[in-house]
Structure formats: C-alpha cells, structure tokens
Amino acid sequence: MIEVYFTPTPNGHKVSIMLAETGLPHQLLRMNVLDGDHLTPEFRRINPNGRLPAIVDHDPIGGGAPLPVFESGAILLYLAEKSGQLLPADPRRRSQAQQWLMWQMASFGPMQGQAHHFIRYAPEGQTYPVERYRNETVRLLHVLNGRLAEAEYLAGEYSVADIATWPWARAVRAIGLALEDYPAVQDWFGRIAARPGVIAGTSVENPANLSSARPVLNEEQWSNLFGRNMLNAPAR
Template sequence: MTSQTLPIELYFFPTPNGHKISIMLEELGLPYNVHIIHIGKGDQFQPEFLKISPNNKIPAIVDPEGPGGEPISVFESAAILKYLAQKFGKFYPTDTRKQVEVDEWLSWQMASFGPMLGQNHHFAIYAPEKIEYAINRYRDETHRLYGVLNKKLEGRDYITGEFSIADIACIGWARGWERQGMDLNEFPNVGAWIERMSNRPGTKKGLEVDLESGSRMDLSQDKDAQSVLFNQRAR
C-alpha cells in the first residue's frame, strides 16, 4: 500500500461536500493540513484558489506526492475521493463489477442526492421569498431519494455492502435529514446507516473538522454571505 510522507493540503469549508474529504483523509489515516476557504466571504474567487479549483468550489486538494512524485491538484469531491481511494488502495474495490456499483452510487450522490437536497435547503431555509411550489418540489424529490437509499440499504451495513467512498460521499448530506423535512421513521435503514457511520472513529473525526473554528455561518441570517453565494454569474 502506498505511504504518504508529506501532508496533503486540504482546501475546505465545513459543508457536506467539504466533509467528504476530511472524512476520507481521517479514514485513511493520512497527514493533512486544513486551509479554510471561507465561501461566505468570497475566498473561493481568489486567484490562488482558482488555480487549483477553477470552478470556484470547495473542496480541493494538493497532493505534494502525486504521480511520478510531482505535486498534483484535484478539485471536485468525487474526483478527490477516487484519486485518494485508488492511490492508497482503500474504500474502492478492485473487482470491476464492484467498482461499477460504487461508481454508480458515487455518481448518484453527485447528480441527485447532493444537488436536490441542496435545492431543498435553499428554497425552504435560505430563499428570501418562500415559494410553495419550489419548497414542495425539492422536498418531495428529497423524500424520493431517501426512499431510493433506504431500499439500497435493505439488509446491508453500507451502501454497496462494504464501506466505500459512496458512503463517505453521502453521509454529510444525510445527516441533515431533519432540516430537509424528512422523518427517519419512514426510512429506518437510512437511520441505522447514519448511526453506524457516525460511530466510525474516522468518520466522526472527519465530521468534526473545523467544528469550533468560528468559520461556520448562518446563511439564513447572513445577507452578505448570501450575496456572495447566490445568483452568481460568469466572471
């Protein structure tokens, strides 16, 4: 298994997407340094950050011991998870059929379970105008997605059977079930999985990264942060 001497540089803010990578690094037991990119203050638009994350989104990493021993930067959480999993040979299977299954559920999270839950948060909590149609639209889609996940977890501890980057990708979003208007009594397999994941030492530690640094924000109240994060156009 590949070893890591120099710390990985993690560009991070405590969001479900940011916590994917802190969880992964903790589960792998790797050394890393955290660089806070305060997305409510516009740090993500700074030229230095855009060099490694051209989509001006967290998370991103720089691995000083990349391919051929040369540094490599990686942006987009799914790409980072796969890069780390394949480099260190953990949480991503070697069997092709099992790889396909993990890739499917990683893609499901990136295409559906993150964006739809994010829209749920936006219209139900942050939008200055409460549009009933939009709130119901995304809450219903959230409910549908929890149902999909609940069925997948029937009779298994983790999404694809063994703990994988698919679980790491989903847990940060699923922990927000209450603010998403979900009732876990309807989704008992998801509830059991959330508890199981939360009891993993690496996952727990990864979720606690930056918990007390003061860089969190209350978007429902912070109008300046809203102006930075919402309704952006090409620059």
C-alpha cells in the first residue's frame, strides 16, 4: 500500500493521475496546507522540505522498511519504476521523457507558480514580478507548443513527462493565459484530458488554483501556505 500525502494542486494531481493510470494500490491522505499540516515534525520526517505531495511506500521496490519519497518528479519516476509503466523502454524516448520531466520540474512549474503567487496572492500593484513570471510562462508555453507540434506526446509516447506537465497546462488560465493561443498544446491537452486515468486522477478534488479569484487568507493561513511558519516549527 502506498500512502499519498495529498493536496489538490497541480503537483498533487500529478501523483493522483499517475496512480490512477498505473492502478497501484494507494490511500490518499488529505493534507490542509492552510492549517499547516505539512509543517509538523511527523510530516517533515517524510519530506524534510515540508511540501506536498509526498508518498510512503509500505511495500517498497527492493523490500525493507517503508520508503518515503518526496518531490513530485521523483515520485513519478519511482511509481514508473514500481509499475513498469509510463517511462519509455526505448533509450531515446526514455531520455526525452526525463528531459521534459526535468523541464517541467525546473521551469514550467516553478516559473508559473511564481506567476500565480504575484498575480493572486501577493500585495497588488507589483508590476515587475507579475510581468517577469507571466512572460516567462508565455515563453515556456511557446517551447511546449514547439515540441508538441512535432510529437504527439513529449517523449513521442504518453509518459510521466506528460503527466507532470498537463496539470500545470490546466492551471495557466488562472493567470489570464489561454491554451487556445497554443494550438499544439491545446490538442495534446484534450487528448490527455479524455484519458480515463486522468479523469479519475483529477476527480479526487478540484484544484484551488484553477480559479483566478484572489483567495482571502488570514495571517496564520498565509504563513502556513507559503512556508514562513516552517522557520518557526521544530524540525524533529
């Protein structure tokens, strides 16, 4: 059994989609980041970085003690290895899947995440960071569109790279961007949205950040959501 420390965000949905696609037995444990569930000493023994998602595999590859895995990209690779699915066997495609997975983890997720932060959460009127991160997200959408204009899926076949990228493509409308402006991305997005595993993996709970509304948070919730309280919380 795999325990999934889950919150309904693009990073959380990568894991719920992967588990629905592969059929690996699991249990979702819903974490509330506004309450600081991810900052407790217990959770930080699973993910020292105090972020979601994370998993604990009680029947890990290779046996032995339960294995905690953090960072959504590492979780996808672990589940691909465990299930023998969604990481291409062909070495060229396998490398492409790893490259686009790293691209999502290092660029498309973090840059867009900052755009969400400055557009929807930070005090209003900060034009420089809003433009910087929205423009960078636009640039990355052009990169994605270029790849998908030449290949049906990021690695030539459906893989962990698509599962990592799709929930973040879904989130761009909350920062005022439209997939219609990127036709190859839009076609790819529709193909993936129709997959039963993706429908099951995203029906778990709607992500908070698909809406462009500005959330109203009190001081404590803000500090929990953006990790500030982690500096005050004991690590162990």
